[in-house]
Amino acid sequence: MRHLATALAAAALSLAVPAPAPAAAGAGLAGVVGAAEPTGPDCPSVTEDYADQLTVGGSNAANERLQVPQAQEAARALSGKKAGAGVTVVVVDTPFSSPDAAQPGTSSGHGLAAAGIIGGRDQAAPVRVDVGIAPEATVLSESFYTAPASQRSDGEVVPMASGLATKLERIADQRSGAYRGRLVVLVPTQVPHSAALEKQVARLVASGALVVAASGDRPEAGTFPEQLADDKVGEDAAGIVWPAAAPGVLAVGVADPSAGTVLRSSRIDLAAPGAGAVSRGLNGGWCTLTTPSTHWAAAQVAAVAALVWSAHPDEDAATLTRRLEQTASGSGGRTSAVTGYGVVQPVEAVQRRIDTAPVPDADPMTPARPPREQADVLAGAREDAVWWGLGGGAALVVLIVLRPLLSRRR
Template identity: 30%
Template sequence: MTAEMSHAPTRRRSRGASRRLIGALAATAAWSACFAGLAPSAVAEDVQARQWYLDAMQAEEMWKVSTGKGITVAVIDTGVNPDTPSLSGQVLKGLDATEADGDENDDYKGHGTTMAELIAGTGNGGGLKGLAPDAKIIPYRIANTDFQHSNKHVNARDSADAIRAAADSDARIINMSFGSDFSMDAEREAAEYALSKGKLFFAAAGNDGDGANAVQYPAAYEEVVAVSSADSKGTVAKTSQHGGFVDVASPGADVPVWCDNTFQSYCDGNGTSAATAIASASAALVWSAHPDWTASQVLRVLFDTAARDWPDDETSAYLGHGLIRPSMNLLKHKGDPGDPDVSPLTGKSTSASGSGSTASAAPSGSASPSASASASSQPSQGKSGDATVVAGSSESEDSGNNLGLIACGVVVVVVLGGGALYYLRRRRSTV
């Protein structure tokens, strides 16, 4: 099951409140004003100097309040190499769900290691500095298409098994920069189980926005936070997949990534994989600062403080609730955590309170991929009850050009973006 950032990684759900989807073509938001008055980063001219979003998100200031300490993030990906300088001492024991040769520390692509570094890298040895550098990583290895083709015996239920294992682990956050066109019963039930266990699950929205823009899973499941990608100017490229399933946007363009699994050099990457990792790290910072909060409260604050200039009960088809800004909570104490036992994703009570969930600890015995959405198993791009605003609609005036967003001078406009993709993508025809 997979989304990959190429060298350069849909849904909706009923939210409990009627929502209008704002969007047309592609959206952009400018972070440029965030750099005004900031001193140059005090890092050497290495890969960290290319991590533009650390300054844009006020990472140095946030780290005075929270570094992600005490939070563990499950990274479900191509494996994680624990021996890069930036990940030394950061990676805990995980699981190889592929059941192929090697284990969860054998990263066959370099992708999973990149995601782990973006989340919790220490920056040692000139490596990537994670946004939550004191968080820990639990790796879960699953297969992409190439890995499946090169290995005869791969567990067909690897993604579902990995999600369930992560749900049963000490990880509070699950990061899955992977995507597939197919919804699988076992995987969907695993996502439901993770929610019932109090986990916060982020997944990449996908990078085929200028193509078929097919719904991607697990991002499209109701229990999962779908993340789109923004650049230093806030541009959400036309390749970033869009629709009613998108929950939030996060930095993902021009982000350094490991070039391959030799771990010799970093390359420039673009896409929703990195955006997802940075969103997960944002959640880790907030949760570390508020360890008694539930997943629902952490996510509600991230939604509440996201940069936007449309009403809180409306979402953009490209930006979701807006651009993620953990600094608004950590530095300005903004955001209402709300009810600890009601998910902002589903609008339903979570099992953390002992009610409202029917998720089973036992996995389903079947998985049914389908290329077309159905009311029962595949969320549509605009659930019943959502009023979708499209280009030219009389209701879309507030989604037009030059929407000035408060804090860091974020501006949303309608443009077309582009760029290479870095998104692990795997298609399954059967399971």
């Protein structure tokens, strides 16, 4: 009874405690309240001759939620260099000329939008809007297709595993040349598995490059992975979407996938907003990314990785990965099929000291162990009650047997 009373008192006290106040700066995605969502043309819909609107309004809500300005200042204070300095980010996607300019004649701005998230120039007027997360990083294009599969038309190349493998092989071949040093390879799209692709991803990881990939968006009819077009209970895209499925690749999901536009996967390592960002369009102007997508989230994580790496230039890619995972907003383990270790936290990743030993990563598909048997706090009382019951029952039997004898004596 004493234990039961204590538990009821504790429960009553917990109900009386007011809800916690919003987290202070540094707490991550949920710690910034009231960020004004950007307004303006949607980047994927902007074409080269789109001249109706070249600027955006509001602010880069995704950058504010990730506290990018604070992280940029923290990186500069730590290293004396601007965010991204000394790091090369290769965007393996549709072609672009720079993070601010499309390649002439390009019909898709997918790669340019990803590049703008990393190193796009800030908008100065009519209102100032921050754009690039790692503006001093060297952002280069390695194109392996010209149009997304959903926009297939005559003469255009769509993303294929074979084309991606060929491009990654070219990058791996130049690790001692043009792509030497701190290298982030971003693949903000999704293709099926192939043996050649698996081989080239492994080469890049072994070379010391950090490979970041989208964990997968829900496909349109007739596009990859078509078997996951319908949202089903128990869905798991792990092993299906490449190169996110490859060992050593940092697979990225979306922080808030409630829109249903992304796939669930036990392979996800980290998450980022994936929407609410500002980038660059094919028309040379600024544009918005409003639909949650693992493609944009992967670009955000690649940009954060470049920012953090510039602040910790002596670390290798494996240590950088542990830094990003250990400072994410989750509980310390990759337990979520949508956010992995949690939402990436740039400020924490720059400033916190981390455990440099590799973190054991349990197979997320392994069934959890059954809960440990709890101590039975009422066992003693229950045993006493049994004995009291037996004793009382025996006494009652004795009284029933003796009752006629006692009555005759009276």
